[in-house]
Amino acid sequence: MTLIDPDTGLDPLDFEVTKNLAAVPAAQREEILANPGFGTRFTDHMVDICWSVRGGWHRPRVTPYGPLSLDPASAVLHYGQEVFEGIKAYRHADGSIHTFRPDQNGRRLQRSARRLALPELPVEYFVQSLRELVTVDKDWVPSGPDQSLYLRPFMFAKEAFLGVRPAHKVGYYVIASPAGSYFTGGVDPVTIWLSEDYARAGKGGTGAAKTGGNYAASLLPQSEAYENECDQVVFLDEHRNVEELGGMNIVFVHKDGTVVTPMSPSILEGITRNSILQLAEDRGHKIEGRPVSLEEWREGVASGDIVEVFACGTAAVITPIGGLKGRDFYEEQPAGDLALSLREELTDIQYGRREDKHGWLVRLDA
Structure with a gap:
């Protein structure tokens, strides 16, 4: 029996998890984490949730990271109906993994989706999707200075048709990439x-x-x-x-x-x-x-x-x-x-080195 969250009235999503049998070996993963760059290497798994006009949000899964199969007539390829987010997961000194203000990212994704005539993913589902992926790929969260796991949630129109209207089928995904400094010069001007x-x-x-x-x-x-x-x-x-x-x-x-x-x-x-x-x-x-x-x-x-x-x-x-x-x-x-x-x-708060007075941190691996 699934319990409904008394605060939101929503059922938590029941994710099906399929482990990646071709996951990156631990030694190779550690080499990547030693110098991750930014947005060039990706973890072993990804989140995949479907939406349709008839079924709403359904079939939540964590699957092996890999190519997506799209019909050439998929609406996103012709009309650009797509939105995304960017958020990080941080490893604290005690090994725990936290993210920063995910409710705000979830609400911004909703605003973006509304403007692009896409369905609005409930914030609770957004946060849960991050937690599900990090739970499976927690070994990919680096621990070096200024390093993090960059999470990229995104949503796009999957319905195959040629016509200017909002799509009736949409996919929501989350992928993750270990990240170092965004600029090669660090924080130089x-x-x-x-x-x-x-x-x-x-x-x-x-x-x-x-x-x-x-x-x-x-x-x-x-x-x-x-x-x-x-x-x-x-x-x-x-x-x-x-x-x-x-x-x-x-x-x-x-x-x-x-x-x-x-x-x-x-x-x-x-x-x-x-x-x-x-x-x-x-x-x-x-x-x-x-x-x-x-x-x-x-x-x-x-x-x-x-x-x-x-x-x-x-x-x-x-x-x-x-x-x-x-x-x-x-x-x-x-x-x-x-x-x-x-x-x-700010980074001291994110990495757990300073008190989080505003309650911005949310633990993902608990």
């Missing part, structure tokens, strides 16, 4: 390329959803950034307000201690960003989420009103911005202590 010819999102578009199309649209300007010897690209909206980087939010620190971050309906709400803002507020900093124009940014740096600029996101955590480069200018960005101090505090 990065140089940002200002994209003036391309937009990441527009009013009423999908900018606030975590969907592949947004990232596909950023690849050409990101290539332009590389061609101009920059690490990342920053986008503007139609009013020349700062939006975000290709995969991170941006934060400005003012000399009076005010911490400002661009916010608009077309910016993806960052869970790392929100956590950092909370920690800054705990320290007494005034927090502002509002439009920030390019002119305000450049003039603030020139006048000394802006004393620090940094980027933040799940993959990179926090990275100082050391330079802003455009077609006809290069401007050094001021260096400060707040970014790295907040990064240390």
Whole structure:
């Protein structure tokens, strides 16, 4: 008999687990974990849950990691109906494994799914899917400095048809990859390329959803950034307000201690960003989420009103911005202590080295 959760009214999913008989040998796995890189090697298993109009969420499984079989007419291949998330699992000193604010990732996945006309996975099922995968692949969670297991939940339209409407069949999956530092330079300051010819999102578009199309649209300007010897690209909206980087939010620190971050309906709400803002507020900093124009940014740096600029996101955590480069200018960005101090505090919480005063950690292996 399955017991219904009294808080949610939902049955926990009963996962069928099929072990990978061709799992990576322990010695080879340890070699991978010694230098995992980022997003290049994957664990032995993955989560697979189906959804249909008639059956709802059903057939939850943990299966061996491997290729997916798709009909060439699958809707995702033609209409891009797809969303995803990014979240990490951290091994603490006592060997336990925790993740960070998974309820927030689950809610963001729901918002993204709603915008892409996909079914909304209950948050409780989202968290359970992470726990099921980590339980099976717990040996893949590294223990080195700044290492973690990067979890990638994603959902896409599987129904085979050619027609512009929401798909009636959808697949939800979770894969995992041991991860080191996102940038090869660690937390060294990065140089940002200002994209003036391309937009990441527009009013009423999908900018606030975590969907592949947004990232596909950023690849050409990101290539332009590389061609101009920059690490990342920053986008503007139609009013020349700062939006975000290709995969991170941006934060400005003012000399009076005010911490400002661009916010608009077309910016993806960052869970790392929100956590950092909370920690800054705990320290007494005034927090502002509002439009920030390019002119305000450049003039603030020139006048000394802006004393620090940094980027933040799940993959990179926090990275100082050391330079802003455009077609006809290069401007050094001021260096400060707040970014790295907040990064240390946040990662200390995530790795269990500091008290979790906000109850953000959720244990996955218990």
